Each structure stands twice: as C-alpha cells, then as structure tokens.
Amino acid sequence: MSKRQMIIGMHLGNGYGSQPGAWRMPGTDPRSYASFDAKVRQAQAAERGKLQFLFLPDGPSQMVDIEEEAPNFNLDVMLTLAAVARETSRIGLIATGSTTFNEPYNLARQFKALDVMSHGRAGWNAVTSSGEDVAANYGQRIPPSAHRYGRAHEMIQLVQALWGSWGREAWLHNHNTGQFAKADQIAPINMGGKYVASRGPLYIPPSEQGQPVIVHAGGSPNAHDLAGPYASAAIGASFTIEDARAQRAAFREAAERAGRDPDEIKYFPGLMTTIARDRRSALDRRIAMTERLFPQRVAYLQRMLGIRLDPDRLDAPLSDKQLNAAHPSPRDPRSAQALKIAREGWSLRDVLAHGVIDYHPVIAGPAIEAADHMQEWFKAGAADGFWISPDIYEDGIDAFVDGVIPVLQERGLFHHDYEGITLRDHLGAPTQYGLDPRISG
Amino acid sequence: MSKRQMIIGMHLGNGYGSQPGAWRMPGTDPRSYASFDAKVRQAQAAERGKLQFLFLPDGPSQMVDIEEEAPNFNLDVMLTLAAVARETSRIGLIATGSTTFNEPYNLARQFKALDVMSHGRAGWNAVTSSGEDVAANYGQRIPPSAHRYGRAHEMIQLVQALWGSWGREAWLHNHNTGQFAKADQIAPINMGGKYVASRGPLYIPPSEQGQPVIVHAGGSPNAHDLAGPYASAAIGASFTIEDARAQRAAFREAAERAGRDPDEIKYFPGLMTTIARDRRSALDRRIAMTERLFPQRVAYLQRMLGIRLDPDRLDAPLSDKQLNAAHPSPRDPRSAQALKIAREGWSLRDVLAHGVIDYHPVIAGPAIEAADHMQEWFKAGAADGFWISPDIYEDGIDAFVDGVIPVLQERGLFHHDYEGITLRDHLGAPTQYGLDPRISG
Ligand SMILES: Cc1cc2nc3c(=O)[nH]c(=O)nc-3n(C[C@H](O)[C@H](O)[C@H](O)COP(=O)(O)O)c2cc1C
Ligand SMILES: Cc1cc2nc3c(=O)[nH]c(=O)nc-3n(C[C@H](O)[C@H](O)[C@H](O)COP(=O)(O)O)c2cc1C
Numbered sequence A, B: 001m002s003k004r005q006m007i008i009g010m011h012l013g014n015g016y017g018s019q020p021g022a023w024r025m026p027g028t029d030p031r032s033y034a035s036f037d038a039k040v041r042q043a044q045a046a047e048r049g050k051l052q053f054l055f056l057p058d059g060p061s062q063m064v065d066i067e068e069e070a071p072n073f074n075l076d077v078m079l080t081l082a083a084v085a086r087e088t089s090r091i092g093l094i095a096t097g098s099t100t101f102n103e104p105y106n107l108a109r110q111f112k113a114l115d116v117m118s119h120g121r122a123g124w125n126a127v128t129s130s131g132e133d134v135a136a137n138y139g140q141r142i143p144p145s146a147h148r149y150g151r152a153h154e155m156i157q158l159v160q161a162l163w164g165s166w167g168r169e170a171w172l173h174n175h176n177t178g179q180f181a182k183a184d185q186i187a188p189i190n191m192g193g194k195y196v197a198s199r200g201p202l203y204i205p206p207s208e209q210g211q212p213v214i215v216h217a218g219g220s221p222n223a224h225d226l227a228g229p230y231a232s233a234a235i236g237a238s239f240t241i242e243d244a245r246a247q248r249a250a251f252r253e254a255a256e257r258a259g260r261d262p263d264e265i266k267y268f269p270g271l272m273t274t275i276a277r278d279r280r281s282a283l284d285r286r287i288a289m290t291e292r293l294f295p296q297r298v299a300y301l302q303r304m305l306g307i308r309l310d311p312d313r314l315d316a317p318l319s320d321k322q323l324n325a326a327h328p329s330p331r332d333p334r335s336a337q338a339l340k341i342a343r344e345g346w347s348l349r350d351v352l353a354h355g356v357i358d359y360h361p362v363i364a365g366p367a368i369e370a371a372d373h374m375q376e377w378f379k380a381g382a383a384d385g386f387w388i389s390p391d392i393y394e395d396g397i398d399a400f401v402d403g404v405i406p407v408l409q410e411r412g413l414f415h416h417d418y419e420g421i422t423l424r425d426h427l428g429a430p431t432q433y434g435l436d437p438r439i440s441g
Helices: A020-024 A036-048 A077-087 A104-117 A132-136 A145-164 A221-230 A241-257 A279-305 A320-325 A335-343 A348-353 A367-379 A393-410 A423-427 B020-024 B036-048 B077-087 B104-117 B132-137 B145-164 B221-230 B241-257 B279-305 B320-325 B335-343 B348-353 B367-379 B393-410 B423-427
Strands: A007-011 A053-056 A092-098 A122-127 A213-217 A233-236 A266-275 A362-365 A385-390 B007-011 B053-056 B092-098 B122-127 B213-217 B233-236 B266-275 B362-365 B385-390
Touching (some): A007 A266, A053 A077, A053 A122, A053 A423, A077 A092, A077 A104, A077 B077, A077 B104, A092 A104, A104 A145, A104 B077, A122 A145, A145 A221, A213 A221, A221 A241, A233 A241, A241 A367, A266 A279, A266 A367, A279 A335, A279 A362, A362 A367, A367 A393, B007 B266, B053 B077, B053 B423, B077 B104, B092 B104, B092 B423, B104 B145, B122 B145, B213 B423, B221 B241, B233 B241, B241 B367, B266 B367, B279 B335, B279 B348, B367 B385, B367 B393, B385 B393
Parallel strands (some): A007 A053, A007 A385, A053 A092, A092 A122, A122 A213, A233 A266, A266 A362, B053 B092, B092 B122, B213 B233, B233 B266, B266 B362, B266 B385
C-alpha cells in the first residue's frame, strides 16, 4: 500500500523572491529580473530538493511601484521555461497562458513544443485574465465573465484537440522503408465554436507524457467550473485550513460533476517562507526586506483589527487596551491570525514581519515550523501539497530545500527522489492524449 | 579603409536539411525534427564557422507529403532559439513571426525577451503570411494584400514602440539607494491604428543591442515597401545574378525612399549547398537524397526546356535533337541554368542532381565552386552575403564550415572571427531603440 505523500511546487517569478525588497538584499544579483542564468539557477535549486513543479504566474501587467520594486512577473514565461527545460531534467514546468489574449493555435504550439523540449514536463495554467491592466496591452477591455469563461472552455478543448491531432503512434521515421509518418493519423481537427476556431493539424509529435497537463489558478465558482472538467491541478490561495479544505472539496466536486475521479485534480494552496535558524532571525530578515512598506501596512492592519494603531510606535507591542478592543474583520481571512500573533506580545514591527498581511500564509521561523504547518494542512485534507514562494530566491530556496524537505522526508510526507520522469508522473495525473473522451465541449 | 566583406547566415529548419530525403540519410538522427539537441548542435556548427546569423522560416503550415517527407519548419521557432541562445554565444538569431496572426504585445514581448536572453542577438523576420494553409490554423482566411500590409506596417511600428517603452537608461537596480527604476522613463505608448493597438509599457529592459533587428523575407514590390522603412536585412531568393542585383537595388531604393542610407539594408539571396570532394560525389549524395522525386521533376523539366523527356531514361544524357529543340522558359528563371547543365552532357539523372529544380541556386561540388559563386555574386553587387541551406544539416554544415569558409577567409571575403557581440554588430546595422525617428507610422 503506497502512502499518500505531498506534492510541492515552487513559484518562479521575477528572479528575486516573493518579498518586494528581495531585489536589494545582499547576495541577490540586482540584475536577476533580466537574467536567465538566475532563473535557471533557481530552478536547479528547486530540483535539487526534488520539488515536483515550478509555477510561473503571468499577467502580463505591472501593478508595483517600479521606482522601488521589481515587476512581479517573468520577462516571458515560455522563454524562461525553455531555458529551464534544457538545464534541468526532472522538475515539472507550469506556465500561465491566458485563454483570452492568445490565439489557440499559437498557444497549443508553444506548450506542446515545450513539452517535447522538456521530455514531458510541461503544464499549462489556463486562466482567463481578469485585469484591465492586461487587456489594455491588447488594445481591449476585459470581456464580461460569461464571454471569458465561454472562450476558456473552447480554448482548452481546441488546444487539446490540436495536441492530439498528430496521432500518438503516427511518427515512424523509418530509415529503411522511407516512411516518415502515417499520414492518415495526422489529421485536421476542423473545430470551431463561438469564440475560437482552427483547422490544424498541429505538426508536433507526442512528448514522453503525451501532451501538457492542464492546470488552473483561482478560487471562484468560475475557477471550480473551469478546472473541473480539465485540470489536473488547481493552484490556490487559502489563508486558513478551513478555507483550503473547502476549496479542495469544491475542485474535487467539480471534477466529479464532470465525470472524473476527484483524485485526478490536486489542490495546492500557497505558502510563503522565510526559513531561518530561529524566529528572531527570520523576522529580522523580513524586516530588512519589507520595512519600507510597514507604514501603509499599519494602516491596513488597523482595518483588519478594527482598532487605531500608531505607525510611529513600531517598537512597542499592542497595549492590553488595543488587544481587548480588537475584533478581527470577517472580510479579511487573515485577521484572526494577525490578532493571534499580536496577542503573543510581539512589537507592532514584528507582528507585521510575521507576514500577517501577505498573499499567502507565511512561515517565518525554523524549518520545523514550516514542516509542521504543511503536515497539519495535508493531514486535515486541506491540501494535496503546496506551492512555495521563498522570500528571496537565492538563499531562500536553499533554506527550504536543505531545511524543510529533509524533515518532511523523515516524516514520510515527501518522496526521497523523483519516481517518474514526467509532470503527469509527478502529479499522479492519468494518461491523456488529445481530448478527454469523458468530457464534451 | 576597411574592406567590405560578406555576411553569411544559415537556414535552421526541420532538423534534417534542405533536401526532402535528408532525414533518412546515414548519420542523420531520424528523430531530429523533435530534437532540440539536434538544433543546438547545428547552430553550434554554424557558430564554429563564424556565421553571422541563423534564419528560421516559419509557417506554421505543412505542404509536404508527410508519408515520406519531414515537415518544413521548426516545432516552434522561439523555443528553438531560446535553446540555441543559451548554448551559443555569438551567432545572430533571426526568427520569422507573422504580422497577421500574432498579437503585437505577445510578439514584442517574446522577441525582446529573446534579445535579452541572447545578449543582443535577436532578429524578427516580419512577414504577413500568405498561405490559406496558415490562415486556416487560425480559423481565418488570408486577408487581402492591402489589409495584410497595412497591418504589417502598424505591427512593426507598434512593436518597436513597445520595445522602446522601457527607457534605455531607466533601469538602475541600485542596491544602496533602493531605486529600482526611473518610473518616468517606463511609460505607456497608447498607440492604436486601424488594425492593432496597445497601451504598454512592455516591462523588458534593453538588451546589449537595445532591441531586436527587423528583417523581412520576400521579393515582391510589397516586400520592398515593407522592408524599406524598417528592415536591416532582406532575406531573398534569386536564381540569377541579374535578378539578385535588381532585388538588392530595389531594397536599397526603398530604404532611400524612406529616408534611410541604402547601406542600412543588406540583401541576402539563398544558396543551397552540397559540398563534397568532387562534383561526382556531390551528385551521388544528392541522388541518394532526392531520386525519389525525379519522375515528377522530369515532368517539370520538360516544361522548363520546352521538350519531351523520358523518365525511364534517366541514365542517358539529352540527345542533340533534344538539346537543339530546347528553349528555356522565360517564366522560370532557372531554365537557362538547367539547359546549360544539360549541354555539358550530364545524364538526365545528373542534370536533376545538379538541383536545377530547387528553391535556390544549388552548388553541388567542391568547396571552391561555392566560394567562386559567392565571390562572383558579391563582387557584382548582387548580394551583401548569403543565407545557406546545407543539404543535410549534420555533415553538410561541417562541409561548408570546414571547406568553403576558409577559402572565403583566405580571399579576404569573410571575417576570421566575430568582431562584435550583437546581431546589429554583425549586420553593421545602426543603433536604434524604440521607433526610428526618421520613419513616421
Ligand atoms: C493562486 C492564484 C494564482 C493566480 N495566477 C494568475 C496568473 O498568473 N495570471 C492571471 O491572469 N490570473 C491569475 N489568477 C487569477 C484567476 O485566474 C482569476 O482570474 C481571478 O481569480 C479572478 O476571477 P474571475 O476570472 O472569475 O473574475 C490567479 C489566482 C490565484 C488564486
Ligand atoms: C526567401 C524567402 C523566405 C520567406 N520566408 C517566409 C516565411 O518563413 N514565412 C512566411 O510566412 N513567408 C515567407 N516568405 C514569403 C513572403 O514573405 C511573402 O509572403 C510572399 O512572397 C508572398 O507575397 P505577398 O505577401 O505580397 O502576397 C518568404 C519569402 C522569401 C522570398
């Protein structure tokens, strides 16, 4: 009987790390944003830890203050993964590609080429893109949700049909007989719907995993409905174990509604990590990176806790009066955790340094705390694994790989090495080539 | 006074070579079509010869008989060049990208990312795509010429504007001051025309050459008009020295009409090579690869020469009667050369083996014959250099690099090493960042 183990991915982003100040820390090459060497090095570090996949979000857009912060995304996710594909051998490669702002033929072609290039390690995170910031780059406005998701369903079907249009056994390349391929197994698809159409075929033979894996990132009912019929993994963001359990269940139910086994879709909430010798060192590391943002975060924390806080008194813990008056905002799922940390008596600066206002749960402390958190969520049925965002890529990846991974391995929660070679193997995703016959378009 | 020298590029295609039978020759890996290792190896061989660029045509389409022939193109030109960029250091990387079937923002982003990744070696061959076969992949029909070329002009302008939208000096990444970039030098472009629009900016800093070089491939008046204002190189197909001289002049005149120095646009006709010890070995090599096609080529040769030919008598030379009756077709520029070869007394098979019906002039013989041909065209003002299609990539590249290149170098016609590091350096193209201020959209 094989024991269920967790699957771990890593966010591969702008070259610096998940914290806005990561780019200016000592030991970080400040040119990493434009450095493919840096991305490859970071991917290799994750592969050293036997992580199952890299996850590359994508806009393309920019919502940071570029005077002081690096853009959030990769220069180009496909070219980054092409470099990584050539210079790693096992880790899965999941890139985000918009279903709204790409031609299906172009997207199908690049993802399948990446899959061949990486010997079966590619995944497509199919998202509809929801920011006007992104739409403007295409001279457009964001279409209404029904349009976006209608197109997304058609896109995924069409792209998978193109992937299957070069028959799995069609390529003979027989030196002796001179037969290159079986022409009758490489055929047009002639598919067209309300939003997209293509004739095909796509002239790309299968990879070691057949075709790329479909992934989705989101948490709305739309996300569940899109992931349900197609996705092998859902990349999520949950702040509490309860929310993660509900999200995971929603994705599993959506898969079942589509006629699939719920185990075919894995749910991965995010986790941000600052792994250090002890809590104090971890907090100091985060303070060095993000203190610049603390004044605005104090203002935000006030609203989360429903009390007045003084941005000039970062050194002091919250007073009993403040702690008694506080009531966590039901509108922000991070509020309870923020109050819990404040009640432990940390200074206001340290409360913020715990990452109580960040995009995902934050572990700032020794490796064992990250392992405990992951174990708890995993055992509670809140996750099939996690996607990790280290604070700084360079030494933050190493700290995770050398600190947290061995603990999880000792506990039997994480594999000691890659068992398979493809992303499908790593995710336990079933074989699929072309359309899934169980799903109708 | 620096002597004018030729610039040489190489076609990097399907992994096998320019001849349809290349895939099944001994020494060829029959899986090269899907092998990025093969493409990288071929690119490295060209770089060993100090060639200035690789040229990757692109459909994406398929017009071959896949039962017996490999597709003509790369799985994906950008991913191929990403691999090549990481594993070569000097050779220029020119990929074809359709102005009709791409979103300008996506195309701008990938080419500039490739330029950064390759440290300033990227070029964009901007073509409008003219085949219904291509359009069908996008669920479309080919738009009328005026639409295609109207859009092409807008695309090139918009893409260049996006390239320039991250100011050349905007990126400071200053660890000490904490200033990442000058926000006021990274600005939206807000451009929109009749066909395409984008707000931008594109968040990619300059490469070592600023931004990719614009190239065009074609020979029609449309091609001249599109290349004139923008292109640093025109990739052509000319069968005679007269035609090449006329083509080169037409591109130069178009550049002048646009207010540029005619030397800013280089003209490169194609050349197909089978380099061997002697003519006989070269012909035998080509026969082994292409004899399968000779019956249909005999039929075609009949029309070129205006005489009856017997496909069952491939061993015999043309009779005096046939040679006297022959009159080269004015509709096919290859006819005169075909008759010249036939008059030399070669068997019908050998006449065809000379490549008299191929996409470009063919050199089948010792290295010195290729060098002589290139020298003659170059000295006659018919070319600024050439793009070479070796018959088989593997040993056909080596034969060119080790045979022809040293002869050209001895004659002072080709550089002994790369002088610069960027594609702009290799082409002698002037600096440009963003739009060319001399050209209005
Ligand atoms: C963890 C996570 C990661 C996401 N990554 C991306 C991304 O990389 N690119 C993107 O356009 N949207 C991304 N999204 C956004 C969702 O795909 C979705 O567009 C968003 O939740 C808005 O929902 P709507 O499309 O129903 O309006 C992500 C969402 C989550 C939860
Ligand atoms: C040497 C050469 C290479 C070409 N390469 C490509 C190519 O890779 N992709 C493409 O779509 N068209 C290519 N073309 C076609 C031209 O761009 C152009 O579409 C064609 O000559 C038809 O002209 P039109 O657009 O005026 O109808 C090439 C043309 C020449 C002469």
